[in-house]
Structures are given as structure tokens and as C-alpha cells.
Amino acid sequence: xxxxxxxxxxxxxxxxxxxxxxxxxxxxxxxxxxxxxxxxxxxxxxxxxxxxxxxxxxxxxxxxxxxxxxxxxxxxxxxxxxxxxxxxxxxxxxxxxxxxxxxxxxxxxxxxxxxxxxxxxxxxxxxxxxxxxxxxxxxxxxxxxxxxxxxxxxxxxxx
Amino acid sequence: xxxxxxxxxxxxxxxxxxxxxxxxxxxxxxxxxxxxxxxxxxxxxxxxxxxxxxxxxxxxxxxxxxxxxxxxxxxxxxxxxxxxxxxxxxxxxxxxxxxxxxxxxxxxxxxxxxxxxxxxxxxxxxxxxxxxxxxxxxxxxxxxxxxxxxxxxxxxxxxxxxxxxxxxxxxxxxxxxxxxxxxxxxxxxxxxxxxxxxxxxxxxxxxxxxxxxxxxxxxxxxxxxxxxxxxxxxxxxxxxxxxxxxxxxxxxxxxxxxxxxxxxxxxx
Numbered sequence: 231x232x233x234x235x236x237x238x239x240x241x242x243x244x245x246x247x248x249x250x251x252x253x254x255x256x257x258x259x260x261x262x263x264x265x266x267x268x269x270x271x272x273x274x275x276x277x278x279x280x281x282x283x284x285x286x287x288x289x290x291x292x293x294x295x296x297x298x299x300x301x302x303x304x305x306x307x308x309x310x311x312x313x314x315x316x317x318x319x320x321x322x323x324x325x326x327x328x329x330x331x332x333x334x335x336x337x338x339x340x341x342x343x344x345x346x347x348x349x350x351x352x353x354x355x356x357x358x359x360x361x362x363x364x365x366x367x368x369x370x371x372x373x374x375x376x377x378x379x380x381x382x383x384x385x386x387x388x389x
Numbered sequence: 390x391x392x393x394x395x396x397x398x399x400x401x402x403x404x405x406x407x408x409x410x411x412x413x414x415x416x417x418x419x420x421x422x423x424x425x426x427x428x429x430x431x432x433x434x435x436x437x438x439x440x441x442x443x444x445x446x447x448x449x450x451x452x453x454x455x456x457x458x459x460x461x462x463x464x465x466x467x468x469x470x471x472x473x474x475x476x477x478x479x480x481x482x483x484x485x486x487x488x489x490x491x492x493x494x495x496x497x498x499x500x501x502x503x504x505x506x507x508x509x510x511x512x513x514x515x516x517x518x519x520x521x522x523x524x525x526x527x528x529x530x531x532x533x534x535x536x537x538x539x540x541x542x543x544x545x546x547x548x549x550x551x552x553x554x555x556x557x558x559x560x561x562x563x564x565x566x567x568x569x570x571x572x573x574x575x576x577x578x579x580x581x582x583x584x585x586x587x588x589x590x591x592x593x594x595x596x597x598x599x600x601x602x603x604x605x606x607x608x609x610x611x612x613x614x615x616x617x618x619x620x621x622x623x624x625x626x627x628x629x630x631x632x633x634x635x636x637x638x639x640x641x642x643x644x645x646x647x648x649x650x651x652x653x654x655x656x657x
Binding site: 262263264265266286289290291294345347348349350351352 | 490494495496503506507510567568569570571572574575578579582584587592593598
């Protein structure tokens with residue numbers, strides 16, 4: 231009786247293995263399983279290395295780097311540029327053809343969100359920090375301040 | 390180790406863990422299903438609810454819930470064991486819920502459900518320490534209480550050790566060594582939706598991190614021993630005759646079907 235069960239189990243495993251090899255010969259597709267597809271970075275860090283650490287390391291430990299960098303900067307006053315969130319954002323967050331940046335609050339277009347929403351990891355960096363590259367923010371600030379000046383009727387708005 | 394070797398190794402672990410996961414799931418589901426079938430078929434010839442017992446079926450439901458959720462009879466017999474047991478089981482539930490993120494593609498569910506999965510994450514992260522604390526307490530009970538040590542067998546220790554290995558490797562992955570959780574999720578989703586052709590692509594293969602391999606090996610072993618071990622107390626508690634019977638011995642005649650067949654069959 232036991233031998234019969236074992237042989238059935240053996241056949242099952244063999245079947246699984248066989249179907250695995252049969253499938254492997256077919257064209258490679260992702261099927262119904264989705265996987266994050268974050269936008270490409272703007273530049274490589276160096277000729278040998280695309281990011282500030284090897285990709286494997288970045289995928290696993292970027293959160294630790296950012297957290298330690300935050301503690302060093304905020305609690306110990308050591309501002310280093312190694313793992314700067316602003317530099318990450320400047321290189322990784324890209325705009326569409328109209329110059330608009332993706333939202334960090336919804337969708338999967340934003341570089342950070344594409345993986346974080348997939349893995350159910352919430353980010354609180356952007357409650358304080360900008361989720362878009364710096365220059366856009368500064369031009370936005372100028373825009374806002376000029377609007378304010380407009381409404382005050384300051385001389386620079388008169389023809 | 391060259392790149393080719395690493396690729397081949399990842400391919401091996403991917404196949405190995407995918408197959409082990411299927412085998413373990415089959416053993417778990419069929420094994421526990423068979424045990425539950427066996428429990429339902431086991432005759433309970435006597436009316437033996439532990440008194441004071443509820444007089445109605447509704448009362449029994451409440452009694453069982455108190456037993457299953459709050460471990461009422463353990464609370465009455467031993468407060469400190471109850472405390473460790475509650476900490477361990479409660480934390481285990483939260484941790485299991487946290488792991489839902491590896492088995493659900495956000496596109497499969499409506500957004501509020503995914504939001505709940507996101508919400509549970511930090512709680513699950515810290516529940517892992519509570520689980521380890523509870524497990525260590527239960528292990529200390531076996532090791533340092535004289536009469537408990539006397540009746541403890543190897544399998545009693547095995548379950549605690551397996552759960553400790555799972556807990557410690559999990560905590561290490563959360564806080565120290567890390568793994569590529571996105572790649573692991575792609576692997577797991579491919580496994581549970583039978584998309585084996587994905588394993589050709591490295592983005593869907595098992596991340597080759599030793600802690601992850603240890604964690605999953607221990608989980609797979611636990612799934613396999615479940616139907617053959619004391620872990621069956623999970624479905625078994627619902628079948629305790631002292632707890633699941635209504636105290637209506639005088640209102641209603643209680644008789645096992647086989648007894649009717651043997652002693653009260655119409656004479657021909």
C-alpha cells in the first residue's frame with residue numbers, strides 16, 4: 231500500500247518536472263504575473279557601475295542606506311552625499327513628454343512607487359521631501375511667488 | 390563563483406523550492422483534510438461536556454469561540470503559560486496577515502483590500518519580536534519546569550525549534566541581511582499561478598539569499614509535518630467532546646449511530 235502511494239507521488243513529481251521543461255521550450259512571457267517596471271535612470275553612476283552601489287545591493291538595502299543617511303544628517307549633523315535622497319530623485323524620477331512628473335501618491339509610474347506599491351511597502355520620505363527633481367520644484371516656487379506678487383499688484387506686473 | 394554558476398544555482402533553487410512548495414501544500418491540504426474527516430467519523434458514544442456547560446447550540450458556539458480565540462480553559466489552569474501562548478498565537482496571526490503581500494498581486498484585488506495589506510505591514514514587522522518572545526517562553530516552560538521536561542518528547546521541541554528558526558530568519562531578513570522582496574514576490578506569484586515559464590527569466594527566480602532559503606526550508610518542513618504532529622491541535626480543538634457538546638443529556642437522548650445499528654436494529 232505504502233509503495234503504491236510512493237510511486238504515485240513519484241509520478242506526480244516527474245509530471246511536474248516534465249511540464250516545467252515543456253514550458254521552458256515555449257516563448258518566454260510573463261503570463262498573468264505582473265512585475266514592477268520602474269523607469270530607467272537618467273545617467274549611469276560610473277562606467278563600471280550603473281548606481282551608487284551594485285544593483286543587487288541597491289535592491290536589497292536602499293532603505294537602510296537612506297535611513298542611516300537620515301540619522302547621520304539629522305541627529306549627528308553629518309551631511310554626506312553618498313546616499314542622498316535628492317540625488318536619487320534627480321536621477322530616477324523622469325517626466326513624460328509634456329514635462330509632467332508622475333505622482334508618488336497613486337499609480338505605478340513613479341520610480342519609487344512602482345515597486346513599493348507592488349510589495350505593500352509605504353514610504354514616508356515624501357511627506358517632507360520632494361518626490362520630483364529639484365529644478366522643477368524651484369521653478370514652481372517662482373511661479374507661485376510671482377502669482378502672489380501679481381495678486382498684490384506689485385510694480386513688476388504692470389505693463 | 391562566476392556569473393554562469395550563480396545563474397545555474399538560482400535556477401536550481403527556483404526549481405527546488407517551487408517543487409517543494411507544491412509537494413508541501415499537497416501534503417498539508419490532503420493530510421489535514423484527511424485528519425478532519427477522521428475526526429468527524431470518530432464516534433463520541435458518551436455525553437461528556439465538561440460542566441458547567443452551555444445548554445444550547447448557540448451557547449456551545451460561544452464557548453468554542455472563547456476557547457479558540459482566548460484559550461479560556463488554559464487561562465483558568467495556568468496564567469503564565471496562557472500569557473506566552475496568547476502572545477505567540479496572536480503574533481503569529483498578525484505575521485501571517487503581513488505575509489499576504491507575497492501572495493496577492495495588487496491587480497487581483499480591489500484597492501481597499503490592498504490598503505489593508507499595506508496597513509498591517511508595520512504591525513507584522515514588530516509582531517515578529519512578540520512571536521519570538523512567546524516561543525522562548527514556551528521553550529523555557531519545557532526546559533525548566535521539571536514535570537514538563539519529563540513528559541516532553543523530541544517532537545515537542547522540534548515544533549518550537551522550527552518556529553524559532555522561521556522567526557529568527559524572518560527577523561534577520563527584515564532588519565539585517567535583507568532579500569530582494571520584489572523578485573521573491575514575482576517568484577511566489579508565478580508558483581501559485583502555475584506560470585512556470587517565468588522561471589526562465591532571472592527577474593522571477595528565487596533570490597539566492599541564504600536567510601530566505603533557510604526561512605522557506607523551515608516553512609516547508611513545518612507544512613509537511615503539520616498533518617502528522619501536535620500541530621493538529623489547530624483543527625483538533627474544534628472536536629474536543631468535553632467542549633463541543635451541548636449539556637442536554639436529559640432533554641435529548643444521545644446515542645452513537647453504531648450503537649443503534651448493533652443493539653437496536655429491528656429484529657427480523
